Amino acid sequence: MAFLELTNVCKAFGGPPVLSNVNLTLERGEFVAIVGYSGSGKTTLISLIAGLTRPDTGTVKLNDLEITAPGPDRGIVFQNYSLLPWLTVTENIALAVDQVFPNHAAEKRRHIIATAIATVNLTPARDKFPRELSGGMRQRVSVARALAMDPQILLLDEPLSALDALTRATLQDEFERIWAKDKKTVVLITNDVDEALLLADRIIPLTPGPGATLGPSFPVSLDRPRDRKALNHDPEFKRLRALITNELLGYNERRKATVKQKLILPDILPENLDLPRVTRRPLRLSEIKEETIAVASSQ
Numbered sequence: 001m002a003f004l005e006l007t008n009v010c011k012a013f014g015g016p017p018v019l020s021n022v023n024l025t026l027e028r029g030e031f032v033a034i035v036g037y038s039g040s041g042k043t044t045l046i047s048l049i050a051g052l053t054r055p056d057t058g059t060v061k062l063n064d065l066e067i068t069a070p071g072p073d074r075g076i077v078f079q080n081y082s083l084l085p086w087l088t089v090t091e092n093i094a095l096a097v098d099q100v101f102p103n104h105a106a107e108k109r110r111h112i113i114a115t116a117i118a119t120v121n122l123t124p125a126r127d128k129f130p131r132e133l134s135g136g137m138r139q140r141v142s143v144a145r146a147l148a149m150d151p152q153i154l155l156l157d158e159p160l161s162a163l164d165a166l167t168r169a170t171l172q173d174e175f176e177r178i179w180a181k182d183k184k185t186v187v188l189i190t191n192d193v194d195e196a197l198l199l200a201d202r203i204i205p206l207t208p209g210p211g212a213t214l215g216p217s218f219p220v221s222l223d224r225p226r227d228r229k230a231l232n233h234d235p236e237f238k239r240l241r242a243l244i245t246n247e248l249l250g251y252n253e254r255r256k257a258t259v260k261q262k263l264i265l266p267d268i269l270p271e272n273l274d275l276p277r278v279t280r281r282p283l284r285l286s287e288i289k290e291e292t293i294a295v296a297s298s299q
């Protein structure tokens, strides 16, 4: 039995389907990255796993139980931090911990919060407000909040895409370290193939929408911990990067090739460019009505 299982999942929002027949199985402890173009349906997919939205058809199961609503067994980190600005780092995390572990003694809850903050190297900033933190630090708070709930699975929805390249690289290394320590099951959504190769055990491309679905899995057997500098010269890294990038580019080519509708533009040629242009005074409303009636009655 798979730990996380999506079976024939389809989802639309009143228009053409965003996702069609998505099938995915994940083992416990696996780190899977889903890569895809912007707007292909990646957030929709993670929202279905988070229980924030329900599939139209098909099922999403965690530990063989159907996911019907959000729950503390799934920790989510979004791109936009989603911290409460009037609470400090500690208070933001405490809010989640108090909700998930209401029966824990206060001392135990304080320990959970302090450990989560230390895990993301934010102890010196624990009493700061979000506005006093950099983007990277805010995202660390979101990660600490998700980790503090001790979820069974971490859902990371493009958590680093709003950050500059250097901060992004630092946080990627932190994700790798945190994952190596806890071996949590992780689904990472990203549009960065290099990031996926640095972090994941398996990479799955999402085809472009409408009707996006998951492509073939690419297992990543690169040794851990992965050193980004060394990886750039690793033949297996280069092979996988080329393979996955080509798969994604191929989707785009096929999508272009399937646009069949050809627009026929009106073929209008002027009869005489030397004639003076006749411009007409704009009609008044009463005149428009009169013209409309005259045209209708003449037909």
Ligand SMILES: Nc1ncnc2c1ncn2[C@@H]1O[C@H](COP(=O)(O)OP(=O)(O)OP(=O)(O)O)[C@@H](O)[C@H]1O
Binding pocket: 013, 018, 036, 037, 038, 039, 040, 041, 042, 043, 044, 045, 209
């Ligand atoms: N609640 C909603 N109501 C209507 N349409 C939606 C809703 N959520 C998503 N969509 C549509 O579904 C499609 C996929 O959106 P989604 O946010 O899942 O893509 P994405 O791959 O995460 O994009 P990005 O990488 O730009 O964040 C888009 O066309 C979007 O407009």
